[in-house]
Amino acid sequence: xxxxxxxxxxxxxxxxxxxxxxxxxxxxxxxxxxxxxxxxxxxxxxxxxxxxxxxxxxxxxxxxxxxxxxxxxxxxxxxxxxxxxxxxxxxxxxxxxxxxxxxxxxxxxx
Amino acid sequence: xxxxxxxxxxxxxxxxxxxxxxxxxxxxxxxxxxxxxxxxxxxxxxxxxxxxxxxxxxxxxxxxxxxxxxxxxxxxxxxxxxxxxxxxxxxxxxxxxxxxxxxxxxxxxxxxxx
Numbered sequence: 001x002x003x004x005x006x007x008x009x010x011x012x013x014x015x016x017x018x019x020x021x022x023x024x025x026x027x028x029x030x031x032x033x034x035x036x037x038x039x040x041x042x043x044x045x046x047x048x049x050x051x052x053x054x055x056x057x058x059x060x061x062x063x064x065x066x067x068x069x070x071x072x073x074x075x076x077x078x079x080x081x082x083x084x085x086x087x088x089x090x091x092x093x094x095x096x097x098x099x100x101x102x103x104x105x106x107x108x109x110x
Numbered sequence: 111x112x113x114x115x116x117x118x119x120x121x122x123x124x125x126x127x128x129x130x131x132x133x134x135x136x137x138x139x140x141x142x143x144x145x146x147x148x149x150x151x152x153x154x155x156x157x158x159x160x161x162x163x164x165x166x167x168x169x170x171x172x173x174x175x176x177x178x179x180x181x182x183x184x185x186x187x188x189x190x191x192x193x194x195x196x197x198x199x200x201x202x203x204x205x206x207x208x209x210x211x212x213x214x215x216x217x218x219x220x221x222x223x224x
Contacts, residue, residue, distance in 0.1 A: 004152075033212075033213075035215070040217075041199060041217055041218045041220065042215065042216070042217040042218065043201060043203075043215035043216075043218070044215065045212055045213060045214065045215065048212045086153065088153070093166070094158050094165055094166030094168070095141060095158060095165070095166075095205070096141060096143035096155065096158040096166075096203065096205070096213060097155045097158065097166055097168070097169070098145075098153075098155055099155075100145075100152040100153040100154070101152060102151070102152045103152070
């Protein structure tokens with residue numbers, strides 16, 4: 001069983017909808033990343049957080065350390081948000097030794 | 111400023127051949143990481159360089175994989191001899207030194223072993 005679980009695995013939304021992607025992890029962590037991978041493969045780091053909430057444009061990431069859970073929200077979704085969103089946790093081992101979720105494939109229809 | 115760049119973007123080789131992947135990190139980034147994603151699986155950590163030294167290579171799958179970072183700048187990941195199960199996307203990332211900082215990823219190299 002993977003130590004980082006994401007849900008849903010696939011998500012289809014209509015343009016303008018509010019989207020939530022969830023990430024649960026089973027180990028104590030020092031930091032959690034949300035990453036975005038577009039068709040074509042490149043990965044972009046969206047957020048790195050260890051507590052509370054961060055916001056960047058239409059993206060909001062929250063984390064609850066006690067519940068070992070994080071959410072990524074997208075407000076007013078747009079077709080260009082279509083991508084795979086990946087949660088990865090850093091549990092304090094060697095820097096960069098992240099445990100990744102399998103990703104959530106988001107498709108936003110116009 | 112250039113981001114993390116990887117070469118080639120795609121590579122198709124036959125089983126038993128050798129392939130060398132290259133990663134150029136962001137200038138000034140001491141930390142360099144290699145990851146890979148095989149079909150249907152999550153991304154897995156391979157190893158971590160600090161400058162030219164291997165800090166953690168616990169994720170390297172076997173001794174057919176050799177990573178180097180001579181001079182502490184660009185890094186290469188050689189697979190010799192390649193096997194079918196080595197097919198996947200290999201990502202490189204880099205980050206600044208000093209504590210845990212955000213990593214910047216490259217576009218990845220898609221390796222197909224036939």
